[in-house]
Amino acid sequence: MDILISGLLLGGTYVLIALGLNLQYGVARIMNLANGEMLVLGALASFWMFVSSAVSPLLTLILVIPLAFIGNWLIYRLLLIPLVRRARHQGQLEVDSILATFGMSFVLVGIMVALHGEYFTYSFLARPITILQSTVALNRLVAFGFAVLIGALLVLWLNYSRAGMAVRAVAVDPASARLVGINVEKISALAFAVGGSVAAVAGVLISTFITLDASVGVIFTMKALIIIIMGGVGDVRGAIVAALILGLVETLVATLIDPGLTLASAYLIFLLVLLFKPQGLFGRAQT
Amino acid sequence: MKSADIRALVTAVVCIVLAALVPFVFNGYWLSIALTAMMYIALSTSWALFSGPTHYISLASGAFFGVGGYLVATGMSDYNQSFWLMMFVAAIAATVLAGLIGLATLRLSGVYFVIFTLGLAEMIRNLVSWVQNNFLGSRGLYVLTDFTEAHIYWMLLTVASAVFIFGWLVERSRLGFALKIIGNDETVARHVGINTAWTKVVLFMSTGFFAALVGAIIAPRYSYIEPNLVFSPELSFLVVIMALLGGTHRLWGPLLGVIPFTLIWEAISIWIPNFTTLFLGIAFLTIVYFVPNGFVGLLEKTRGSRGVKAGS
Amino acid sequence: MNTATNNPGLTRSGKPAARIASGRTLLEVQSVSKAFGGLLAVDDLSFSVREGEVLGIVGPNGSGKTTVMNLVSGVFSVSSGEIYLDGQDLTAVPAHKIARAGVARTFQLVKVLPGLSTIDNVIAGAVFARRRRWGSEAKSHARNLLDRVGLGGRQTQPVSSLTYIDQKRVELARALAGDPQILLLDEWLAGLNPSELQTGMELVQSLSDEGRTIILVEHVMDAIRSLCDRCIVVNSGRLIAEGTPSAVLSDPAVIAAYLGEEHD
Numbered sequence: 022m023d024i025l026i027s028g029l030l031l032g033g034t035y036v037l038i039a040l041g042l043n044l045q046y047g048v049a050r051i052m053n054l055a056n057g058e059m060l061v062l063g064a065l066a067s068f069w070m071f072v073s074s075a076v077s078p079l080l081t082l083i084l085v086i087p088l089a090f091i092g093n094w095l096i097y098r099l100l101l102i103p104l105v106r107r108a109r110h111q112g113q114l115e116v117d118s119i120l121a122t123f124g125m126s127f128v129l130v131g132i133m134v135a136l137h138g139e140y141f142t143y144s145f146l147a148r149p150i151t152i153l154q155s156t157v158a159l160n161r162l163v164a165f166g167f168a169v170l171i172g173a174l175l176v177l178w179l180n181y182s183r184a185g186m187a188v189r190a191v192a193v194d195p196a197s198a199r200l201v202g203i204n205v206e207k208i209s210a211l212a213f214a215v216g217g218s219v220a221a222v223a224g225v226l227i228s229t230f231i232t233l234d235a236s237v238g239v240i241f242t243m244k245a246l247i248i249i250i251m252g253g254v255g256d257v258r259g260a261i262v263a264a265l266i267l268g269l270v271e272t273l274v275a276t277l278i279d280p281g282l283t284l285a286s287a288y289l290i291f292l293l294v295l296l297f298k299p300q301g302l303f304g305r306a307q308t
Numbered sequence: 309m310k311s312a313d314i315r316a317l318v319t320a321v322v323c324i325v326l327a328a329l330v331p332f333v334f335n336g337y338w339l340s341i342a343l344t345a346m347m348y349i350a351l352s353t354s355w356a357l358f359s360g361p362t363h364y365i366s367l368a369s370g371a372f373f374g375v376g377g378y379l380v381a382t383g384m385s386d387y388n389q390s391f392w393l394m395m396f397v398a399a400i401a402a403t404v405l406a407g408l409i410g411l412a413t414l415r416l417s418g419v420y421f422v423i424f425t426l427g428l429a430e431m432i433r434n435l436v437s438w439v440q441n442n443f444l445g446s447r448g449l450y451v452l453t454d455f456t457e458a459h460i461y462w463m464l465l466t467v468a469s470a471v472f473i474f475g476w477l478v479e480r481s482r483l484g485f486a487l488k489i490i491g492n493d494e495t496v497a498r499h500v501g502i503n504t505a506w507t508k509v510v511l512f513m514s515t516g517f518f519a520a521l522v523g524a525i526i527a528p529r530y531s532y533i534e535p536n537l538v539f540s541p542e543l544s545f546l547v548v549i550m551a552l553l554g555g556t557h558r559l560w561g562p563l564l565g566v567i568p569f570t571l572i573w574e575a576i577s578i579w580i581p582n583f584t585t586l587f588l589g590i591a592f593l594t595i596v597y598f599v600p601n602g603f604v605g606l607l608e609k610t611r612g613s614r615g616v617k618a619g620s
Numbered sequence: 621m622n623t624a625t626n627n628p629g630l631t632r633s634g635k636p637a638a639r640i641a642s643g644r645t646l647l648e649v650q651s652v653s654k655a656f657g658g659l660l661a662v663d664d665l666s667f668s669v670r671e672g673e674v675l676g677i678v679g680p681n682g683s684g685k686t687t688v689m690n691l692v693s694g695v696f697s698v699s700s701g702e703i704y705l706d707g708q709d710l711t712a713v714p715a716h717k718i719a720r721a722g723v724a725r726t727f728q729l730v731k732v733l734p735g736l737s738t739i740d741n742v743i744a745g746a747v748f749a750r751r752r753r754w755g756s757e758a759k760s761h762a763r764n765l766l767d768r769v770g771l772g773g774r775q776t777q778p779v780s781s782l783t784y785i786d787q788k789r790v791e792l793a794r795a796l797a798g799d800p801q802i803l804l805l806d807e808w809l810a811g812l813n814p815s816e817l818q819t820g821m822e823l824v825q826s827l828s829d830e831g832r833t834i835i836l837v838e839h840v841m842d843a844i845r846s847l848c849d850r851c852i853v854v855n856s857g858r859l860i861a862e863g864t865p866s867a868v869l870s871d872p873a874v875i876a877a878y879l880g881e882e883h884d
C-alpha cells in the first residue's frame with residue numbers, strides 16, 4: 022500500500038513532465054533533450070528563493086512560469102526556427118534538433134554547475150501525514166496536488182480554448198492547419214514555450230521532496246521520453262497512464278530490490294514497449 | 309579510379325607507419341595524449357561508419373567501451389583469465405549486445421534509438437554495480453599486465469587501422485551501398501529489396517565490436533577498474549562530437565575532428581575543469597549551427613568554390 | 621470473362637493475343653481490405669493479373685488505388701484478405717522480400733535518392749532485387765535502362781538536378797533494374813505534357829510488348845484505353861466494374877462514380 026501510494030504520487034509529477042515534453046515534441050516537432058534541464062532550472066530557482074528569502078516554492082511558481090515561458094519561447098524563436106527552416110525533411114530536423122538540444126542541455130548544466138555545484142537541499146513541508154493507513158510526507162502530497170491541478174488546467178486549455186484548439190490542429194497535421202489559416206510557426210513556438218514552463222513547474226514541485234543537483238536533468242528527460250513513447254506521442258491519456266505505471270514500477274523496484282536499479286527498471290519497461298507496443302499503449306498498429 | 313585507389317592506399321600506409329613511430333619520438337605526457345587521440349580515432353571512425361549514412365545518432369559507445377573494460381577487468385581479476393581471451397570475449401559480448409539493442413530499436417524512428425542509447429551506459433553501470441555489490445562482493449578489480457603505454461598505443465593503432473580497412477571494404481560493398489540508400493530514403497531502400505533492419509543492425513554491431521575492443525585495450529592503462537570509471541556517458545558524447553566535427557561522409561572525416569578536439573579537450577580539462585560540460589554544449593551548438601558537415605564539408609566547400617572560380 | 625482478346629478492336633499491336641489468353645495468373649488479390657483507423661480505404665477487393673497482361677486500375681481521387689499498390693508492394697500489411705504472387709503467399713511478407721520476389725514499383729509522388737547520381741539511383745534497383753547484379757554488370761545494365769527511358773548521357777548528373785519528369789524516368793529505370801515479375805506504375809504518366817505523354821505511353825507500350833506484366837494506375841483515360849488489356853474500377857475502396865477499358869469506361873456505374881470529376 023505504501024508503495025502504491027508513493028508510486029502514484031511520484032507518477033503524478035511524471036505526468037506533468039511528460040505533458041510538457043509531449044507538447045514540444047508532438048506540436049513543435051522538436052525532441053527537446055534539454056527538457057530535463059528546464060526542470061532542474063525550476064528546481065534551482067525554487068531552492069534559491071527558499072534558502073535566500075524563505076519564499077515558499079508555491080509562490081516561486083508565480084515567478085517561474087512566466088520566466089520559463091519567455092525563455093523557452095526565445096529558444097524556439099532564436100535557435101530552433103533556423104533549424105526548422107533549413108531542414109529539407111523531417112529526418113534532418115530530427116537529427117539537428119537532437120544535437121542542438123543536447124548542446125543546450127550541456128550549456129545549461131554547465132551554467133548551473135557554475136552557479137551552484139552542490140545539491141539543492143531544503144526542507145519544505147517535510148511533515149509526515151497519514152492517508153489510507155500509510156504515511157507520506159506532506160510535501161509529496163502537495164506537489165501531487167499541484168501537479169494534478171496544473172495538468173488539468175493544461176488539458177482544459179488544450180481542449181477548450183482557441184489557442185489550444187490551434188495547438189491540437191498543428192499536432193495532427195501542420196500542413197492542413199496552415200490551410201485553415203493557423204500560423205504554424207507561432208503556434209509551435211507557443212507550444213514549445215508552454216511545454217518548457219510545464220517542465221519548470223514540475224522542477225519546482227519535485228524539488229520539494231527530491232534532492233536534485235545541476236546535472237540530474239538528463240535522468241528526467243529520459244523518463245519523460247520513456248513515458249511519451251509508452252503513452253504514444255501526443256496522447257494525453259496514454260501519458261498519464263504511462264507516467265503512473267513508471268512511478269509505480271520505480272517505487273516498487275527501489276523499495277523491494279535496490280534503489281540503484283530504478284533506471285534499469287525504467288529501461289525494462291522501455292524495452293517491453295519497444296518490442297511489443299512501439300506505437301504506444303493505446304496506439305493503433307501502424308498508421 | 310585505379311590510380312586514386314593506389315594513392316589512397318599509399319597515403320594510408322604512410323600515415324600508419326608515421327603513427328606507429330610516435331612512441332619513439334614522444335613519451336610521457338605527449339604519448340598519453342597520442343594514446344587518447346588514437347582511442348578516439350578508432351571510436352569515432354567506427355561510429356561514423358554507422359551513424360554517418362543512417363543518421364541514427366548512437367550514444368552507446370560508452371556502454372560498449374564499458375563492457376569491454378569491465379569484462380577484461382572482471383575476467384582477469386575474478387576468474388584468472390588471460391587478457392587476450394577476455395579481450396576477445398568482451399568484443400563478442402558487446403557485438404551480441406549491440407545486435408540485441410539494434411533489433412529492438414533500429415526498426416523504429418531515430419528518436420527512439422537516441423533515447424535508448426542515451427541512458428544505456430548509465431543503466432548498465434547501475435546493473436553491474438548492483439550485481440557486483442550483491443553477488444560478487446564489492447572488491448576492486450585489478451588489470452595487471454606488463455603493457456607499457458607504447459604497447460597500448462600500438463594496439464589501439466591496430467584497431468584503428470582495422471576500422472579503416474573495415475570502412476574501406478564496407479564502402480565498396482553491397483552493404484555500404486545499401487546503407488547509403490537507407491540514408492537517402494528508407495522506403496525506397498525496402499522497395500528495391502534491402503533488408504533495412506538487418507543492414508542497420510549489422511553496422512551497429514560493428515560499432516559495438518570496435519568500441520568494446522578499445523575499452524578492453526584501454527583497461528590495463530587504468531590497472532584499477534570500477535564500473536564508474538569505464539561506463540562513462542561522457543565518452544559517448546565525445547565520440548559523437550569528434551566524429552561530427554570532422555565530418556561523417558568521408559572515411560577519414562572523424563580523424564580531422566579527433567586531433568584538434570582531443571588537444572582542446574585536454575587543455576580545458578587541465579586549466580578550466582569546471583567548464584568541461586559547458587564546453588561540450590558549445591561544441592554541439594557550434595557543430596549544428598556553424599559546421600553542419602564537419603571540417604570535411606568546409607574543406608570541400610572551399611575547394612569547390614575555388615574550382616568554380618577557376619572554371620568561370 | 622471479358623478480356624481484351626474477346627474484343628479484337630482493342631487488342632494492341634505487337635502482342636500475340638493468344639498469349640494473354642493463355643497466360644497463367646501471376647498476381648492474385650483475394651478479398652483484401654485495409655482500414656486506416658475508422659476509414660476503410662480498401663474494402664473486400666479481389667482481382668488478378670495474368671502474366672504478360674497490362675491491368676489498369678482507375679477510380680476517382682481517394683478511391684484507394686495507391687493503397688492497393690501499397691498493399692501489394694508491402695508498404696502496409698492488409699487488414700484482411702490475401703495476396704499471392706505466382707502462387708507464393710505475400711500477405712504478411714515484409715516489403716524487401718516482396719521486392720525480391722519480383723514486385724517493383726514507382727511512387728505517385730516520385731521518390732528518388734537525392735544524394736546519389738542518376739546512374740546510382742538505377743543501380744540501386746539492380747543490386748538487391750530479384751535478379752541481382754553488382755559492379756560493372758550492374759553499371760552497364762543501368763546504363764542500358766537509362767538509354768531506354770531516354771536519359772542516356774545524364775548518368776553522372778546528380779539526380780536532384782533533374783526535372784520532375786526526368787526523375788520519374790529514373791524511377792522507372794530503377795524499378796526495371798531488378799527484372800521484376802510485375803511492375804506497379806502509380807500515375808507514372810501524370811503531369812506530362814502532350815508530347816511527353818506520347819513518349820511515355822510508347823515506352824510503357826514497349827515494355828508491355830516485351831511481355832512484361834504491369835499494373836497501371838492512371839487518371840489519363842487515353843492511356844488506359846490504349847495501353848490496358850483489362851481494367852478494374854474502384855470507388856471508395858470497392859470494386860465497381862471490371863472488363864475491357866472501353867466497356868468499363870462506358871459503364872453507367874463508373875460514369876456515376878466519376879460524375880463531377882474531370883475526365884478526358
Ligand SMILES: Nc1ncnc2c1ncn2[C@@H]1O[C@H](COP(=O)(O)OP(=O)(O)OP(=O)(O)O)[C@@H](O)[C@H]1O
Nearest residue numbers: 308656661679680681682683684685686687688728
Ligand atoms: N497512410 C495513410 N493513413 C491514413 N489514411 C490513408 C493513408 N493512405 C491513404 N489513406 C486514405 O485512404 C484513402 C485512399 O487513398 P489512396 O491514396 O489510396 O487514393 P488514390 O485512389 O490513390 O487517390 P489519388 O487518385 O488521389 O491518388 C484516402 O481517403 C486516404 O486519405
Ligand SMILES: [Mg+2]
Nearest residue numbers: 685686687728
Ligand atoms: Mg494515388
